[in-house]
Amino acid sequence: MLHHCHIKIFKCLNKIRFDLQIPQRSGDTDYIAIYLEICFKKAKQHNFTLRTAFISGERKYAPSVFEKYTTSITVGNKEVILNLYDTAAKNNMPIVKYPRTVEPLWIEWDRKAQKCGLRHTIYAVNRDHYTGEWLDNLKHGKGTQTWKSTGAIYNGDWKFGKRDGYGTYSIPDPVTKEYKKVYSGWWKNDKKCGYGIKFYSDMEYYEGEWSGGKRSGWGRMYYKDGSIYEGQWLEDQHSGQGMLRLTNENRYEGTWKDGKKHGLGKFFYLNKGQLFEGFWVADFPKCGTMIDFGREEAPTPTQYPIPKIELDNPDDVLEEAQAMLDDSQE
Template sequence: MWDVFNEPQGAIQSPTDRMDNLVVNVLGNIREKSRKRDYDMQTTHSRFEPQQPLGGEADVRTTAAPNHLKSRKHGVLSMYSDTKQRMKQHAREYDFMPFLQAARRNPSRSALPDDKAKKRGRRATVFSVTGDEYTGEWLDNKKHGRGTQVWKKSGSIYNGEWKMGKRDGFGTYSVLVPDTKTYAKKYCGEWKNGMKHGHGTFLYHRCSVYEGQWSEDQRSGWGRMLFNGGDTYEGDWTKDKEHGLGIRRYANGNWYEGSWRDGKKNGKGKLYYCDRGHLYEGLWVRGEPKCGTLEDFGGDHAAQPAKCPIPQVKLADMEMVLQEAHLAHLNC
């Protein structure tokens, strides 16, 4: 039996051309084998034909060919016809079918129960193995939408929006006060990817409050901070520290306006000593004044005016100073 799927080697051909070449090769093999079998049948049949004797008289004995040899040619032709029909039918189907079978897209039987078991929509309270509980909306077995999460170990609670298992959107985070067994708000504002991000208000210990912009759980952007001692800061923040331009008002009435860096005065700035009636304006480095001027500023109304006022400095002879400066410039 010849290999009907043996394809010629060569350049890449279209499915129709490949099928035509396959049919031609198969039919050629069939014809060649059919001719060879016909020749074998004729050679075998000649053995049983009556032969002329040496004397010239015909031999009256005749022997017919066996029945299996008579039907041999008919069987070859029948096989040739059937094979041709099958190859034509295969060629018609070949033009409409790809080489490879399409991948199976239907989910397996084991995947269907797992997909149905995923939590979706709003559900009742769900308890975890750690004792935490969640009540709210789900999507693909993850917290998604509005919901309330209670942590058993810390006693804290979050009520707000979720996205794919993380706090995302607007929400309120509260902690449990052990003495009163009540919840106190800790943060109220925007969240992203489980962290404080956007505008929000955070309440620190000892009544310190921050209201402003957040980025990845850190104060970043514009914000206002009320410290527990009574000081206030309003201005720019970066990585949880005062950084940029801002104003800090102290509890004693003094206030600083200028540049900040890593939580300290740095750069140009003004410090108003309202309790003494002085004003310092100049350059600051890491929270310390380095170069500037100090002058009186509302000393008459100061709570603790200086005992010795700052004397006013004047030039004794302005024209002489200018001439000396001009001569020094020409000599250079």
Template sequence: MPLRKIKKKREPNWKEWDRLAQKEGLRAPITSVNGDVYTGEWKDDLKHGKGTQVWKASGDLYDGDWEAGMRHEFGTLSVRDEDSGEYIKKYSGGWKHDKRHGYGTNYYSQRECYEGEWQRGQRGGWGRMHYSDGSVYEGEWLGDQRSGKGLLRLPNGNRYEGTWERDMKNGEGRFLHQDKGQVYSGTWVDDVAKCGVMEDVDRDSAPHSPPYPIPQCTLEDSDAVLTAAREHHLQ
């Protein structure tokens, strides 16, 4: 009895093409339709693992970890300098779901940088900010603003230590006027000292001390006056 040859069923071309298009593991540089270029690892057709991406529109470069198509874990973001054309580090640290998250350092300019904790792309937690005028803030942040306990040191040696809210001195705080040899301890509202006690501290060695010392307070109950004023301003 003659054998009948069964013709092998051929898989449709589109299935083969789709399989070849699926990106898995380490791949050569891949250019997107918009011109972005990614070189690195893939998983389930998404950037996953170690990889480097250059965005065509901005010229920014990211080198680090990816997860499910987003920057995740640790990575460094660099931007291209307009004058030299070379890359300058912008941020290095933790990422989560494509946003700065965890501990990292962000460079705003050659003289301004922030080192500390991030939450969902904003400064949040503890951090140290160096400002272009030479001031340094160390303390708590919330929603990209100074909020909570913090210390601000000014270039002339003066410093404020106390509470912050909405990026301003708010609540109880102590301001040392080192240039005048005086210290103020009291209540602040939106960066303005409202009620407290001003005292002389090492005024003889201060470079710009006032000509006369602060007179002694002669109120019968100064504490009660301060308490009433504090309650008024903080209500």
């Protein structure tokens, strides 16, 4: 039987070591020293590791030749049970082997794959690739993205994985394979937003304000037929006040809605030397006045000038006609 044991406790960071000195027999001066280390890994979880250092004088014993003996110690508010053994019943000695804890490889690979800061080119499964800055595995900062399927390239600012800030989007020419600029300007949440220029073709482009990836705000559109629209836009359509100048120098100045002339406006027929001013609905004039305007300088004036129409109250007639038109619209 084991008579008594002396316990020394050593604390070091998150580990507690117990040194036990246990006499083998009464009167013997030799003793067995058992080193038991308790490692506290997480809150309310601990792991026990039994060191195989059993010493009796000059000899060493394996941890399988001790009669079972149970005692307990208290550390803080935790009670630890110690099971000790003597040579009287070595067959009852349990053989406990604790497997060495090895971190799975995927954890190490995932740690190495974490992207933050400036990195070399990163390829996706579909062969798209990105070169630039990262933050928490998201494109963030300056960088260049290339899409394999279309060959398109975006070079500019990123924010949390999306195009955000100033950047340029380009695609390769199907014939020459040289890159041509499609859009250059500001982005927000992966869509065009703010001031920017988009090239629809070599002869057609838009410069102005964007919102949610669509032309919205004030902008100027150059069409391939030579006409120019300058004014307000809403969701890719003329909306609000604007001017459309045609290739023959004729132009419309007034109100637009859903991409069509709608409301009060003036149409200058400069090629004929006439001016129409009135009310428009869905691109068609409904009521107004037509007068000569710059007839002497017009390249192809009408054969006869517009005769004067004399009414006692022309303004009242126009107001009545417009009132009737408004009633029909309701």
